[in-house]
Amino acid sequence: MARKAPAEPSDSLVNLGDATVMLLESSQHSLDVLSQIVFGLGVREVIRCMTVEEADKALARSTVDLILMNAVLKEGDAYEFVRRLRRSKLEPNCYAPIIMTHGHVRKRDLGRMRDAGVNFVIAKPITPQVLLERTLWIGRDKRPFFDNGAYVGPDRRFKFEGPPPGTDGRRGADLNTPIGEVAEPNLSQVELDQMLKPQRVSL
Amino acid sequence: MKRFHPDVRLKRMLAAPGGLPSSVALQKASENLESLRASGRDEIVSKIAQLAALRGQGPSAQAAMYEVANEIFGDAGVFGWTDISDVAHSLCGVLDSTSEMQGDVVAVHVQALTALSEMNPAEDQAARRAVVAGLKSLARRKTGGTAHAA
Numbered sequence: 001m002a003r004k005a006p007a008e009p010s011d012s013l014v015n016l017g018d019a020t021v022m023l024l025e026s027s028q029h030s031l032d033v034l035s036q037i038v039f040g041l042g043v044r045e046v047i048r049c050m051t052v053e054e055a056d057k058a059l060a061r062s063t064v065d066l067i068l069m070n071a072v073l074k075e076g077d078a079y080e081f082v083r084r085l086r087r088s089k090l091e092p093n094c095y096a097p098i099i100m101t102h103g104h105v106r107k108r109d110l111g112r113m114r115d116a117g118v119n120f121v122i123a124k125p126i127t128p129q130v131l132l133e134r135t136l137w138i139g140r141d142k143r144p145f146f147d148n149g150a151y152v153g154p155d156r157r158f159k160f161e162g163p164p165p166g167t168d169g170r171r172g173a174d175l176n177t178p179i180g181e182v183a184e185p186n187l188s189q190v191e192l193d194q195m196l197k198p199q200r201v202s203l
Numbered sequence: 204m205k206r207f208h209p210d211v212r213l214k215r216m217l218a219a220p221g222g223l224p225s226s227v228a229l230q231k232a233s234e235n236l237e238s239l240r241a242s243g244r245d246e247i248v249s250k251i252a253q254l255a256a257l258r259g260q261g262p263s264a265q266a267a268m269y270e271v272a273n274e275i276f277g278d279a280g281v282f283g284w285t286d287i288s289d290v291a292h293s294l295c296g297v298l299d300s301t302s303e304m305q306g307d308v309v310a311v312h313v314q315a316l317t318a319l320s321e322m323n324p325a326e327d328q329a330a331r332r333a334v335v336a337g338l339k340s341l342a343r344r345k346t347g348g349t350a351h352a353a
Contacts, residue, residue, distance in 0.1 A: 011224045011225055011226050012224075012225050013220070013221065013222040013223065013224060013225070014217070014222045014223050014224075014225050014228045015216055015217055015219050015220070015221050015222030015223075016216065016217070016222065017221075017222065018216055019212075019213060019216055026270070026274060027246075027274060029239075029242065029243065029246040029278060030274070030277065030278065032239055032242075033236065033239060033243070033278070033281055036232070036235035036236055036238065036239060037232045037235065037236060038232075039231075039232075039235060040228060040229075040230075040231035040232025040233070040234065040235040040236075041223075041228045041229075041231075041232050042222060042223045042228055042231075063212075065212050065213040065216065066213050072270060072273055074270070091209075092209070092210065092211075092212065095209035095210070095211055096211070096213075097211060097213055101277070103273040103274070103276045103277045103292070103295065104269075104272075104273050104276060104292055104295030104296065104299065106299050107299065124276065124277035124280055124281075125276075125277055125279075125280025125281045125288065126277070126281060127281075128228075128229050128232035128233055128236070129229060131232075132225060132228065132229060132232075135213075135217075136217065136225075138213065138214070138217075139213065139214050139216075139217030139218065141214075144206045144207060144208050145205075145206070145207055145208065145209055146204065146205070146206055147204070147205040147207075148204040148205075149204075
């Protein structure tokens, strides 16, 4: 919504001045809205597309750092576009983060949205706050890319809580030993930091 | 199966020093959006007129109506016109819930969108909320509860 957005708690710096962002939307007005948001966030170069064909041509000639696209396009299939791009081997664009926006989601599209290979899905209406948060989140995202033939894209699991109870899991890294009840108090943040960031100590 | 971490330039940019404080960036983005408010209103009025014209074409226009209603939902929400956005979303649910065009429910939604777009958003808040609530209730009854809320 076009109202004054609250500041980020830490007021962290956003460094998007050198980013090239591709916008793929279904109307000129929607492109204008997205353009104004990303320009405000500090982006200086925007590639505007209204069809999959225009987007394909743009990706063939330019390197893009982020793709913001609508799930519903007037010409072309947005999900198929993402699937094709991820499989295209057109580096580095085939690995470009993709944020897909959607309004009302057709029941038949729910699975396609999950399996297309986008990094994030944002429900409309789009706000600068949400777009910035998701962009920053992508910057911190540690999820790996998967290519298993049927799916190419970022790991679809945001949170891994182990295989279902009573199963051994499908992956080599899955634990098949039941995890018992908590026996000791949780580690403090300092203790966690020390485990994750070993530091030199003088004895 | 391949599992890997590709080099993503955006991550390096975001981790690099410099840039805008996020509060400044958000303020600028909001100001930029404000500059589109008047044209946004014109756009929505035009799309509501498109909906009304498509409704006259009967069931063959159902897919096109869904697309236009979906655009109204997103466009109106950006500028905080939540009642128009809600009605458009409800209409999307009606149009998506059945392959058979529910002419009377669709007509009521289009009439409501027209009325809401002609009213001053600052006025008649209670009446506007009642219109939206009534439409959602009607849509749920007509679609057997499959036209879900936003």
